Amino acid sequence: MAESALKSPESSGETTGHEWDGIRELNNPLPRWWLYTLYATIVWSFAYWVVYPAWPLLTSYTTGLFGYSQREVVLEEVARVREARAARGQAQLASASFEDIRSDPNLLNLALATGKAAFGDNCAGCHGVSATGRTGYPSLQDDEWLWGGTLPEIERTIRFGARTSHPESRAGDMMAFGRDGILKRDEIRSVANYVLSLSGKAYDPKLDLARGGEIFAQNCAACHGDTGRGKQEVGAPDLTDAIWLYGSSPEQVIATITNGRKGVMPAWEGRLDDATIRSLALYVHGLGGGR
Amino acid sequence: MALAEHAQRTGSRPAGSVTVLEGRRKVMRLASARPAPTEGQLYAAREKIHPASVRGTFRTVKWAILSVALAVYYGLPFLRWERGAEQPSQAVLLDLDKGRFYFFFIELWPQDVTYVMGLLILAALVLFAMNAVAGRVWCGYLCPQTVWTDLFMAVERFAEGDRRERQKLDAAPWTADKIWRRTLKHALWILIAWWTGGAWVLYFADAPTLVVQLAAFEAPTAAYAAIGILTATTYVLAGHMREQVCTYMCPWPRIQGALTDRHSLAITYRYDRGEPRGSAKKAAALRAAGRPAGDCVDCFQCVAACPAGIDIRDGLQMECIQCGLCADACNTVMRKLGRPEGLIAYDTDANCQARAAGAPAVYKPVRVRTLLYAAMISAVGGIMLYNLATRDLTGLSAIHDRNPLFVTLADGSIRNGYTLRVLNKRPIERAFTLGLDSPLPLRAEVVGGSGNTLRVPADSTQEFRVLVFAPPRAKLDRSTELTFVITDPTTGDRAAADDHFKAP
Incomplete structure (x- = not known):
């Protein structure tokens, strides 16, 4: 392609002098300020290296003139928030x-x-x-x-917890009526059946409720109250409501009566x-x- | 290659209309004001442009738009709009701290950002429509870069004189007069730039208060920083960069090429009428001899007036912002010569060709493209207006506790916990009544509240924790639908939020 073929009303036809396999690039010069902008960004990047942390070293990094550290900024902010909270x-x-x-x-x-x-x-x-x-x-x-x-x-x-060694601690144990031999196995079954009936739960009609009630009055009412409504001074739960800390199945109730319960809440x-x-x-x- | 490049630069037509270009090439090119590359240089220095002042229709329109636009920009923050006690009284205010945007009677919250999206879509469509009808209307008359550049050029003319004087002053040695004129020019530029930055920050805070704060050096650092940055950009872009912004920084000239078709009007040199160009004397002689003569007398007034430094007679060019000042300059000359005006006017290249071939010119502002734009603008605008007119000033959202989903209470009743957030977009404190809509006999209780009243301060949102109870032994499904309803007894405003009531 002759040089003149590149000429047109829109182009002087001058090329940059670059050529690839016969393909030449027309020279449409960029404005010079554009070039200066590029130089400015390069200068800026050098300034950035000097002023801010930039280069990793073997065990640390270049800290920069200002000693800027994002970690410090965060710590300062945390301290500020603490102060503000206190205020x-x-x-x-x-x-x-x-x-x-x-x-x-x-x-x-x-x-x-x-x-x-x-x-x-x-x-x-x-x-x-x-x-x-x-x-x-x-x-x-x-x-x-x-x-x-x-x-x-x-x-x-x-503050003082429950069943801890603190003198002000909440105290009151559910005794192990079965393990300690206070009640016999069938007595426990009777009283468990009675306890289930207190909260309207399904109970075994084959067992004698009245007998369970008697055992309850003799052994449990001291803490849980005559009607089974519980006593918060000794941490004895209400047995008539819908909430069961150790479960409400007959087996679970029997286990509770047999082995007792001593849940501990630490003193804080x-x-x-x-x-x-x-x-x-x-x-x-x-x-x-x-x- | 040159053709392709030309097509690219003129922006409008790909290789489709070669004949046009070839037809034109014969008539074009005497001299171009576009900087020619210095031999072997890959970068060219900007050639300073000294546009001559002109009078005429386009100039008058541009002055009018400039006056209105700048008056609005500088004055709007001081316009007041009463909204009630404790509410900002500024007509247009972007309160970034509180996350509120006030525009006269409209108040937008951050979640109303969809309106901004709608506005942007609308703005783009209007821009496309303008382009389809009459080319770069935005660039020539409305763009801030054009408006401020015009203002800065007026200041330059005031301080240093018109084109000829300025060219002389450039070449003159540094005398006291030159120093004085240059100092005056730059001082006025910086003053305007500073005022521009100053007006900008007034949109973000109560303007009269901020003005006092700024003067007393008590304003926020961000305000001073914004003023500083905008002062610098205004001074540099409108004073020094000018057409370089349009040619090299702005993407719009490239995009608009794709939005223009053969019926889009543009400031056009009607070469069918202007060519062959020549001096008035020569043209008179030709006409006397009964031979064709063009109306263009090659006086270069159009080139002198051009703020982009191009020759409109070379055809549609990317640098051209279509401000019409060349048309004004040409009309002045045509009037003097007693020839009809409009040698340079809003027209299309297709019409020039048609007339040259003896066919009638065709003007089609109404065509599929413009109709489609109009339809889209109406649709988007309509949707936005409808939305704005029917939007709620009361809002309610509910979130069910994630864990626990429900709590069994001692008496066997079931409790669910919810977090309700109530939006009160009215400028007064309101007390809403909370109600439940559910097939179950549910009862609601506001934690820390009084009964079922939700008190929400003016123009804000408030969170409430609400507990809902199902009576003991009620027959409950695992999940039952439940709707919270709040009503404002005084205004009748109502909002609802759907949720569920969970049970074992």
């Missing part, structure tokens, strides 16, 4: 009355958020992430409370600070069943 009333959570906290939406929200986080860290292991409990570990979602469902009662249970005083314990109480109370 928002972390201290008040430890000292203010429950009524005051509940009547202040901001303080209550702070308590609930603190309580939720602390619950996940400390309580969820036994009570479940959603506080639904499982066999032997009570659900905190429902409105049945072994040791009382008011805020001060819940706080006390969290000393491990969690006051504000956290009280926040936990507010959180648990607010799950839906608080009294």
Whole structure:
């Protein structure tokens, strides 16, 4: 192709001088400022290397003139959030009355958020992430409370635990009536049948209910009450309701009476600070069943 | 190769109309203002363009649009619009902190971002439609780059004089006069650029308050940074870069080529009438001899007036923003010569060919393409208007507790927990009444609330935890449909959210 063939009204026909297999490139020059923009970005990248962390070394990296570190920034932010939280009333959570906290939406929200986080860290292991409990570990979602469902009662249970070595601990055992030889096997079957009848559950009509009632009155009523409604002072559960910590099948009830139950709730005083314990109480109370 | 390149540059037609190009080639090309590559250089310095001032229809239209556009841009933030106590009184406000966009009587929340999408679709369609009818209307009259460049050129003319004076001043040595004129020009440019950046930030906060804050150096850093950046970009783009932005930075010239067809009007040199060009004297002599003579007297007024530095007589070119200033310049000359106006006018290349061949020119603003655009604009606009007119000022969403799905209570009743979020888009606090719609005898209880009243502050959302109870021994399926309904007794506003009630 002759040089003149590249000429047209739109092109001078000048080529860049580059040629590949006879194909030549027309020279349509870019504006020069475009080139300068490229140079500027190169200069910028050098400046960036100097100012900011850039190059990995064997054991560390070039830190740059400003000593900028994203980790430091995060740590600073975390510290700032902690301070802000403290300013928002972390201290008040430890000292203010429950009524005051509940009547202040901001303080209550702070308590609930603190309580939720602390619950996940400390309580969820036994009570479940959603506080639904499982066999032997009570659900905190429902409105049945072994040791009382008011805020001060819940706080006390969290603080000192149940059946711990703490002097203020909740105390009261379900005795092992069978293992310790207090009741005979058929007596246990009778009383278990009676207990099932208390909450309207299906029971075995072949067994004598009256006899079960007598055994209950002699052995169980001291803690569970004459009508079986339980006694929160000793952690004796209500046997007339729909909630069964250790199961409601005849076998499970018989097992409970035979071997006794001694569920332990650890004391959290000393491990969690006051504000956290009280926040936990507010959180648990607010799950839906608080009294 | 050259043809293909030409087609690419003129943007409109691929190789289909070779005859046109060949027909044109004979008549084209005396001189081009486009910078020719310096020998062997892969990069060319920008050649400074000194457009001459013109008078005429297009210039008047451009001044009018410029005045209105700039008045709106600089003044709009100060326009007030009463919305009630505690509510912003600025007619147009983008409150990024609170996530609210106010436009006169419209208030948009972040979740209303679909309207922005609709507006963008609408804007694109309008742009396409304009292009199909009359080419780069946007570029020539409406684009901020054009408007601000025009303003900056006016300032330049004020400080340094018209084309001829400016060219002389460029070549002149640095005298006190030159220093003074240059200083004045740049000072005015920077002042306008600064004002442009300043007006921009006023759309994002209460304008009168922010003005005072800015003056007292108490405004947020972001405001000063935005002003600084926009001052710099305005000064550089409108003062120094000008046509380089349109030619090299903007994608639109490339796209518009695909949106133009043979019936799209564009600022066109009617070569059928203009050629053969020559001096007025020569043309008169030719006409006296009964031989054909074109109306173009080759005076180069069109080239001098062009802000893109091209020669419109070379045909449709990518650099051309179709501002019509060459037409104004040409009309002035034609009037002086006593020839009819419109040697350069809105027309099409196809019509030039037709007339040259003795056929009548065809104008078809109404064709399938433009009708389709109009239909699409009406459809999208209609949908948006309908949506806006019927949108709710009350909203409710419900989320069922994921775990536990239900809780059995001591008396055997079943409890489900929900999180309700109530939206109150009215500028007043409202108390909604919560109701349940379900085949079951359910009872709702708002945690920490009073009865079944949900109090939501003005123009905000509020979350509520709601517990729903089924009575003991009720016959329950594993899942039963349940609808939460909130009503505002004062306005009658109502919102509902569907959910389920779960049981063992």
